[in-house]
Structure formats: C-alpha cells, structure tokens
Amino acid sequence: MKRRDYLMLSLLALFIVVASLFIGAENGPLEGADGIAMEYLSSSNKNLEPWFESIWAPPSGEIESALFALQTAIGGIIIGYYIGKKRNAPADNSICSPK
Amino acid sequence: MVLVMAPRFSYAMHIAEGFLPPVWCAFYLLLSLPFVMIGLRQLKAKSRLGGDMKLFIAVAAAYCFMLSALKLPSVTGSCSHPTGTGFGAVIFGPFVMSVISVVVLLFQALFLAHGGLTTLGANTFSMGIVGPLVAYGIYRLAGKSKIGIFLASSLGNLATYCVTALQLAFAFPSPAGGIAAAAVKFLSIFALTQVPLAIVEGILTVIMMGIVEKYSVSELEALKGGNAYEA
Numbered sequence: 001m002k003r004r005d006y007l008m009l010s011l012l013a014l015f016i017v018v019a020s021l022f023i024g025a026e027n028g029p030l031e032g033a034d035g036i037a038m039e040y041l042s043s044s045n046k047n048l049e050p051w052f053e054s055i056w057a058p059p060s061g062e063i064e065s066a067l068f069a070l071q072t073a074i075g076g077i078i079i080g081y082y083i084g085k086k087r088n089a090p091a092d093n094s095i096c097s098p099k
Numbered sequence: 100m101v102l103v104m105a106p107r108f109s110y111a112m113h114i115a116e117g118f119l120p121p122v123w124c125a126f127y128l129l130l131s132l133p134f135v136m137i138g139l140r141q142l143k144a145k146s147r148l149g150g151d152m153k154l155f156i157a158v159a160a161a162y163c164f165m166l167s168a169l170k171l172p173s174v175t176g177s178c179s180h181p182t183g184t185g186f187g188a189v190i191f192g193p194f195v196m197s198v199i200s201v202v203v204l205l206f207q208a209l210f211l212a213h214g215g216l217t218t219l220g221a222n223t224f225s226m227g228i229v230g231p232l233v234a235y236g237i238y239r240l241a242g243k244s245k246i247g248i249f250l251a252s253s254l255g256n257l258a259t260y261c262v263t264a265l266q267l268a269f270a271f272p273s274p275a276g277g278i279a280a281a282a283v284k285f286l287s288i289f290a291l292t293q294v295p296l297a298i299v300e301g302i303l304t305v306i307m308m309g310i311v312e313k314y315s316v317s318e319l320e321a322l323k324g325g326n327a328y329e330a
Contacts, residue, residue: 001309013302020295021172028176033292036177038115050117057212067211068168075165082158086314
C-alpha cells in the first residue's frame with residue numbers, strides 16, 4: 001500500500017468514529033452495550049443475582065480509564081517497537097533462518 | 100436495587116462476572132478448552148519458525164490488546180469495542196487467537212472487572228474461537244485480498260457479538276417469547292451497535308496488514324504452507 005492509501009483509510013476510519021459519536025449521541029447516552037444488556041437481563045429476570053463477584057474492581061472511573069489507557073499503551077508500544085526494529089534492520093527482514 | 104448495582108453494570112465486557120448460570124459457565128469452559136489446547140500447541144510450533152516470529156506473534160497479541168481496550172461510540176447510542184482477533188487469525192490461523200484472547204480476557208477480568216473469571220469460558224468462546232474462526236474462514240473464501248482481510252476482520256468482530264447475544268439468549272430465554280425473542284433483543288443490543296465498529300476494525304486491520312506486509316516479509320514467508328496468511 002502507498003502512503004496515500006494509509007492516509008485515506010485512516011481518515012475513513014476516523015470519519016466513521018466521529019460520525020458514530022454524533023449520531024450515537026442523538027440516540028442514547030453512549031453507555032457500554034454490555035452494560036445495557038446486563039441491565040435488560042436484571043429488569044427481565046427480577047430475581048437474577050450475580051452468583052460470583054469480581055475479585056477486584058477499579059475503585060473509580062478514573063482508575064478504570066487509566067488501566068484501559070495502560071492496556072492500549074502496552075499494545076501500542078509493542079507494535080511500535082516491532083515496526084521500529086524492522087525498519088532499522090532490513091537484513092533481519094530479508095532472510096529467515098530457523099534457529 | 101438497580102441503582103446500587105448500576106456502577107458495576109457499566110464495567111461489563113461481553114458477559115459480566117457471575118451473570119451466567121454455573122452450568123453454562125462449565126459448558127463453555129469445556130467447549131473452549133480443546134481450541135485453546137490446539138492453539139497452545141500451534142503457538143509453540145509457530146514460535147520456533149525463526150526470524151522475529153515470537154515478536155511477530157506478540158504484535159498480533161498487542162493488536163488484540165490495543166483494540167479490545169478501545170471503547171468506541173456507535174450510531175445506536177451505546178459504546179462497544181473492537182476485538183482485534185481477525186488480524187492474528189488471518190496470519191496465524193484461528194487457534195493461536197484463542198490463546199491470545201484468553202490472555203486479553205484474563206487481563207480485563209483481573210484488572211478491570213470486565214468480563215469475569217466465571218464467564219471466561221463463554222467470553223473465550225465468542226471472542227477467541229468463533230470470531231477468529233469466522234474471520235479465518237471468510238479470509239479463505241474471499242480470495243485473500245485486501246477486501247478479504249477487511250471482510251474477515253469486520254465479520255469476525257460482528258460474529259463475536261452475535262455469539263455473545265446468543266449465549267445470553269440461551270441462558271436467559273425470554274419468559275414470553277423463549278430463546279428466539281431473547282435472541283432478537285440481545286442481538287438488537289449487541290449486533291447493531293457493533294456494525295460501525297466492525298467496519299472500523301476492518302479498516303484498521305487492512306492498515307495493519309499493509310504494515311506487516313512491508314516489514315515482516317520473512318515471517319510471512321516462513322508461515323506459508325501452514326494454515327496462515329498468503330498474500
């Protein structure tokens with residue numbers, strides 16, 4: 001793919017996310033879909049009680065988003081490291097010899 | 100009651116901790132186990148293929164890790180997130196992604212109270228088994244093109260959430276309309292929301308594939324012949 005293709009695809013993905021944000025905000029509070037499903041479950045099954053508790057939960061929304069950011073960062077760092085390594089080591093990329 | 104529990108609901112990813120009846124938890128755990136075992140074996144074999152293969156597998160895991168933490172808005176007015184399993188499924192085959200999904204789901208269950216330990220089997224089945232299998236199957240059928248990669252990863256994503264909806268419908272049939280009515284309800288919550296996210300994941304996976312096609316020539320070459328990516 002050419003550099004322009006990457007740019008176009010990235011813009012397209014960004015456009016869909018932003019459009020979803022604005023259309024979605026009109027249609028609901030943008031809560032988690034899984035949460036909505038569990039809420040529906042509890043309202044349709046009145047005597048439903050979770051039979052097991054999470055052993056640990058983030059104490060606040062802030063901590064939760066920090067951990068989510070951490071998760072994204074770990075992924076991003078690994079991918080970035082890989083691309084950086086490959087870009088700087090063309091020799092490693094051309095020959096593949098089993099160890 | 101609902102108000103007291105409300106904060107925890109917003110924490111849920113896929114099926115929340117403790118919600119699925121024990122019988123179903125055990126059922127999905129047993130169902131998922133063989134796939135994960137095959138995956139572990141393949142993971143071992145593939146990581147021995149040399150070059151930067153281990154790091155390359157880590158990239159598939161990292162992609163899955165990254166995308167499954169991205170909660171994105173959807174047109175339906177709720178938020179959900181991609182799964183990131185299609186990319187690895189296309190490159191390494193579906194079973195390796197079963198193992199990677201277990202890792203991602205465990206991380207979220209232990210540190211984020213998303214999903215859960217009791218529902219690990221069920222969530223692994225939807226995200227780590229059916230999603231990657233659908234992605235892999237579509238990639239094979241669609242002719243291994245960019246369009247194929249797009250369709251594979253977006254439909255794999257969609258399949259994961261359809262399975263989640265069906266899992267809930269089977270465990271909690273609607274009192275009035277049974278499993279079918281419950282399925283319609285859960286599909287309306289999950290599947291519709293997922294459509295724009297599936298498209299976004301498809302696009303991101305095409306971008307990601309373009310990157311590794313450029314930088315991972317030797318790894319992709321070494322994986323040829325197995326059940327893996329072929330340009």
